[in-house]
Amino acid sequence: MGSYDVIFYILSIVSLGAALGVIFFPSPIYSALMLAITMSGLAAMFFTLEAYFLAGVQLIVYAGAVVVLFVMVLMLFDLRKESQPFSGQKISNFFKAGIIAAASMALIIPLSTVFFIRTEKTKPVTTVDLAGTLFTKYVFAFEAIGILLLVVLVGALALAKSRGGTHE
């Protein structure tokens, strides 16, 4: 087990723990902050795999922008803290699901350490390669996603305007 493996396991524990925290924290703010830690952990993992561009984009887009917006909106709405993460009848079902998930994890993790996880480095993909593929081979899909995002943006604006809002 080399030093990269040690870092990989630390990062996995942090990311998985934070991901569980997203679900189990009763306070929505803590959940959102945990989501930010999960995203940063994933970015750090990409970093150790020398996928620097992906790591950076993961940080900028998810941890730096999307989750910041989540946190900001949650803080604005001042949601009340729930007394417990799950309530009523559902708890037993969720508990069962949790036990099944934990059991399968307990199986998968030891197996995957033996068979699947390869933390050694592959040939690093440069940004130039990435941009080349994006703007030649997948240019149609790229543009289509751009149009989709534009439609979402216009739709969100239209929805926000129809209720009146704070500006006229």
Added chain:
Amino acid sequence: MGADKVEIAINTVKIAIIFLMMIQMVPLLVWLERRGSAFIQNRFGPNRVGPLGLMQLLADAVKFITKEQFVPANAVKFLFLAAPVIALVPAALAFAAIPLATPIHIDPFHLLGQSWGPYTIEMQSVRMNVGIIYILGVSSLGAYGLLIAGWASGNKYSLLGAIRASAQMISYELALGLAIVGILMIYGTFDLNKMIEMQQGPFSFQFMGQAYEISWLPNWGIFFQPLGALLFFIATFAESNRLPFDLPESEGELVAGFHTEYGGFKMLMFFMGEYGHMMVGAGLVTTFYLGGFQSPFVWQTYDYMLNLAIAHHGPGTVASALTTGYFLIWFSIKVGLLLWVFIWVRWTLPRFRYDTLMDLGWKTLLPWTLGNVALTAIVLYWARAM
């Protein structure tokens, strides 16, 4: 980190020194800010403690540490205490990727009966091929510290300041990122070290199939991208929450914004975060547009300086270290001048109103940066195609 124990030890010490250098700049900058503001406003400033009031820094540090640690009753204690640390981390992480000088080459040597080396020690904490992406990524986490501080204080003014801060940072990050695109297109790399290498020597470019060269002008990015440099510099002001963009604090309306409830050392850590962002901003402007650690005298290239040092001290570690020191001085001078501009602007311009701030970000800076990208693309295509 390194191939053997000595290299790992050197690199660890180096990382610690770079971090401490950054932290130690903060009291000096506070002093410069107070004396500078006094100079601008025709006052004296702190001049009682020690020569030029320099010992005031130590007195302040002692005061900050010995103040009562206070947590308001309404606050969320854990997040309230964590926020100053979170605010400090992104700036420190971002500073780690900025190249400070040329690498030092250490010749093989004997120590404790073993032979070690040769080593090449980079003068930056981490060298990576996508430095810019990394810096943008970690500095985009800066919003969390302010948001958490504002919310966890349990105070309306703090919350309003925090929400202003995060909205402002997200808005200006767009302009910041797009302002760099122009310079990226010219250099064609994300690597800060390569970028600095390309800015070496006299100002030269190709246009319409002919090569031009101006022998007395350095080959710096600001001559290729004057508009990009200006837009980037403005966006860094907004990112570090300095006047005229200090809406998150705006003591007139919000007491002190997100750090209303903070005092003592916790307050100082927010200060360090702010000054850290300033230093990262100044370092990036230097790296992108002012030739990084290169000397402004075009004949003083790396090879020239190294040969000069070798002529006086012979080839080896000393010559390499002297060259590195020379370039480190130029980097410090450039960053110092830019930091002075930060302070100068703060005590010259008044604060924006909130809607004018958003207008500037979204309706002025964003179109101008996009226009700069388009213009650069057209000129590059035109100039390189013919």
